[in-house]
Amino acid sequence: MSDEEITLTAGDAEVTVQPDNGGRIGGLRVGGLELLRQGDRFGCFPMVPWCGRIRDGRFRDGGTVHQMPLNAAPNAIHGTVRDGAWKVARRTADEAVLTYRLVEPWPYPGLVTQVVTLTEDSLSLAMAVETHGSSFPAQIGWHPWFNRNLGGPDDQDVRVSFDPEWQEERGDDHLPTGNRIAPKPGPWDDCFGMPGGVAVGLTWPGRLELRVTSPEAWVVVYDEQEAAVCVEPQTGPPDGLNTLPRLVTPLEPLEAGTTWHWTRL
Known part of the structure; x- marks a missing residue:
């Protein structure tokens, strides 16, 4: 199955999915309006197997300390899967299922699955990280540039x-x-706690209202750039591999999801 850019449609909503560019959502258009910042580094990329920064790029798993590349020196940032090519497992007119096998520099084997589902008034993203070998700490998140x-x-x-x-x-x-x-x-480049679930509203006056929701309790909001605003639901805070690790085990994958629901104004 081809891993070239995929276009999903539902009503007048259209999403482009880029398997070869880190499993990224390249664009979201509603009634011809592009909601995501364009460019190879933007759109909306998955953050796995960690979100945000790891202090000094190091995290401990039991008695072992692992060093990740310092791609935001002096720290490591936003995981590894956004740098790889994903495989297309299945696609229909309004849904795509992508998979990615974790590889070095991440020290543990594992499989990441992402499901992208479009309706006429919403985009849902779901992700799971699973292992059939060693257990390991991980995080899941998304980094959209609206x-x-x-x-x-x-x-x-x-x-x-x-x-x-x-x-x-x-x-x-x-x-x-x-x-x-x-x-x-x-302005923010900050992590917030929402223990009842993430719920963030984005309103373009006179145009569109979009609501980002997730069952997860953490969200990073970044609005210090002139061109875009980021609302990032995730399974833990930055540096969470050290401060609030979530284990992926052979019996229990790590799963997360987020939905963006929009209303025209």
């Missing part, structure tokens, strides 16, 4: 709304200090 402005001459910038229970205090190194603080106003 366009700050949809490009019309009178369009206003997107407005972000959410009600987190706490904010992870961020140190000078952009990593959580371990303290939970009351949420502060933006």
Whole structure:
């Protein structure tokens, strides 16, 4: 089955999926409006087997310390699967199933499966990490780059709304200090706790309202760039392989999902 760019359609919604570019969502168009920043590094990429930064690129599993490449020196960032080519396991007009086998520099074998499902008013992303060998710590997340402005001459910038229970205090190194603080106003490059599930609204006034939801309790919001705003649901905070590890075992894969639901204004 071809691993070239896939286009899914439902009503006037269209999604492009890029298996060869890290299993990335390359674009999401609703009624002809492109919601995601374009470019090989943007769109929406999966973060596996970790999310955000690992301090100094090192994490401990039992008595063993593993070193990941410092691709955001002095730290490692956003996992390894966004750098690889995924396989297409199945596709229909409105759904694609991709798989990726974990390889070096990640020290453990495992299989990642991502399911992309489009309807007329929503995009759902689901991911699972499984192993048939050694257990290992992992995280799952998504990193979408939503366009700050949809490009019309009178369009206003997107407005972000959410009600987190706490904010992870961020140190000078952009990593959580371990303290939970009351949420502060933006701009943000910060992780927030939403123990009832992630729910973040993005409103392009007069155009579209989109709601990012997930059963997970963690979300990173990054709005310090001029062109885009990122809302990143994930299974734990940055540096979570060290501070809040979730184990993938032969009997229990790690699973996560997120849905983006939109309404025209």
